[in-house]
Amino acid sequence: MSAMPLPTGDPYSGGRIVNGQPVLPVAQPAASGALVMPLSDLQPYEHNPRHGFNAEYQRIKSSIRSQGLDQPLVVTQRPGENHYVPLVGGNTRLKILQELYQETRDERFGTVNCVYRPWTEESHVLLAHLRENELRGSLIFIDKALAVMDLKAILESESPHRTLTLRGLAKIMTQRGLGINHTVISKMVYAVERLLPLIPEALNAGLGRPQVEKLQALENAFLELWYRHALGPESECAEIFAALCQRYDSPDWNLELLRTALENEVAEATDTSLHSVRLQLDALLSGSGYTEVVLEPLPTAHEPEATQPGGVKEPSNPTQPQRRVNIPSKAAEPVSATVPVPEDPLVSLRFTAYTLAAGLGEHYGLAALVVPLPDQGLGFMLTDVPAPELRDTLDPALFGEVSCLWWQLAACAELTTAPANQVLPHLVVDSVLRTAVSQQDPGVLHRHVWTPDPGRWGFQLWRSLADADWRDLLALMATYRAIHEAADRAGLDLWLPREGSDANQ
Structure with missing residues (x-):
């Protein structure tokens, strides 16, 4: 963007030049792109989903004190307002910058490198913050529940005369890149409306x-x-x-x-x-x-232990966990010759692959893109590329992490190597992915999905994943190998649907 030279002065005054770059005064509107602005022009986002203390606060503060911000803040501005707010995350970093400037009056903390994105609507901004916190796995349940209730109210205010059902809210959130089930939202409503007035300490401690x-x-x-x-x-x-x-x-x-x-x-x-x-x-x-x-x-005397029919003692431990249905573990171990193998191991392995892929997709805003393939292939397929708005609403590091994960899932689904006629029926009509597969042109994908240098995979994704997600990714790759081994032993073509399956219809 173009900007006129500004007079020097205190960062909490009109504006100045820092390191040869113009620092915008509050009254000057910003065009989309990179800019440097006074710290005083920035305010925390009022609907920030995080209400409690960030356990990483002191570590982040030490890092910023010694090295400055490692990524620019992505900011936006409501129409008619002079100040800017973080668009996706960044509230903790902004608060730390304010503290450090007050403590040191150091010029490094008095101005901020930012990436400006034009304002769209309030729900878009709140969803961007929710999505960023969800991807980082840093929100306790009650904070997320409060944010989802705020989102429901905002969405209803943006569409007058419409009351959202929980199913409708879940559908909108999923369409906008934050997969969630309406039954989970119902638990959030219970937590906010019923429990929060009664057990605030327990909920804010992370219940x-x-x-x-x-x-x-x-x-x-x-x-x-x-x-x-x-x-x-x-x-x-x-x-x-x-x-x-x-x-x-x-x-x-x-x-x-x-x-x-x-x-x-x-x-x-x-x-x-x-x-x-x-x-x-x-x-x-x-x-x-x-x-x-x-x-x-x-009883007037010591009461004997009750017994169930057959003389089995009633369990005396009141905290004994409820019995659960045994489903294939997300972190499935490789099939061993000593373990009983189902009659058709491919059914179980494909289910495991889909479960792992769907779980990873849910954690990284890709849940709506993962669909099951129970009768062919590797058990699941991606239906499209990541939503374009993620590029604008996530900071570069987090956007790179999501993009890397998409490519990992694409590899485990054999997206670009499977027979196109078997993949196309599962893809969104008129989508980027459908165009790339039908034209057999991976270059189309590279133009729409950020692809890192292969040498950066470890730094960009493997090191950044949460421990549980890393284990699930390893388990997914192990399941990929197990599916191929099972098909080779049986002499089957993975991409040839089973006779009578839906894929043959």
């Missing part, structure tokens, strides 16, 4: 979605038990649950303490044993429904 789901299940089971024994109005039951949650709210949340207290309430109200109440609550929590257990009078 996660699994614990929130268990709390909701416990409240529903307690209400059902209360109703079955006709212990009073539903409002009284809700008040007791709320009071006990508040009593046990702590950063070291213990669900078992709350459950025992709820069971005591029912036992005292019905003048029966705690053991009988626990059996009924267990039945409700297990999903088997209400069990008509004969309510025993309170």
Whole structure:
């Protein structure tokens, strides 16, 4: 962009020249592109999803103090406002720059290298911040839940006379590069509207979605038990649950303490044993429904351990985890000759490959692009290239990480080497990817998906991935090899669909 020379002065005044570059005053609109601006022109984004303390704060501050910003801030500006706000992440770095300038008055912190992007709409900015935090895996559940509730309100304000359902919200978020399920959003609503007023310490200490789901299940089971024994109005039951949650709210949340207290309430109200109440609550929590257990009078002596039919002792550990369906592990071990192999190992291996690819895609804003191929190929396919808006809303390092992961998934799906006639039916119509595959021209992809120097893969992606994602990527590559080995042993063509499968229709 062009800019007139500006007078020198304090960074919190009008403007100046720093290292030969113009520093914009607040009144001067910025065109899209790189610029340098006074720190005073920048303000944190008001809807920043992160509410709590960043555990990496001091490390980031030390790095900026010694080396400066390693990446420019991506910023935008609302129409009619003089200040700029971070467009994608950057709130922590901005706060650190403000602290360092106040502490040192050092010119290095008084001006900021930025990349300006024109304003679109509020929901676009909030989604960009949410997506950036999700990719970095740095948000606790309640912070993400609050941000999603803010997003719902903003989207509704941008489209008057429309109330978004949770399914509608999930669809919009997924279309814009942040894959999420409406059932997860329903848990977020419960956490924000029901639990946050009751257990703020536990939630802000990092209480996660699994614990929130268990709390909701416990409240529903307690209400059902209360109703079955006709212990009073539903409002009284809700008040007791709320009071006990508040009593046990702590950063070291213990669900078992709350459950025992709820069971005591029912036992005292019905003048029966705690053991009988626990059996009924267990039945409700297990999903088997209400069990008509004969309510025993309170014991006058030591109560013997209950036994199940067949003489098996009732489990005495109240914190024993619930049994779960055994599905193929995301970090699947290579198939061993000593492990029983399914009748058709390709079915299981393809399912494992899809599960791993979909999980990685969800963590990096690519969930909508990963579709299953249960009957052919490597178990999954990508339907298009990453959304173009990611280039504008992610900082360069994070955008490079997402692009690298897309190429890794493309390699594991054999996107550019599989028979085009088998790949094309799964691709988005009129998409960049469909054009590249139909024309057999990888150059089309290289023009639309950033491709790093092969020597930078380790630095750009492998070192940057979270530990769990790195393990999943390794497991996906191991599964890729296992699928080929299984097909070679059986003398099968991986890309020839099974007879009678949907791919043959």
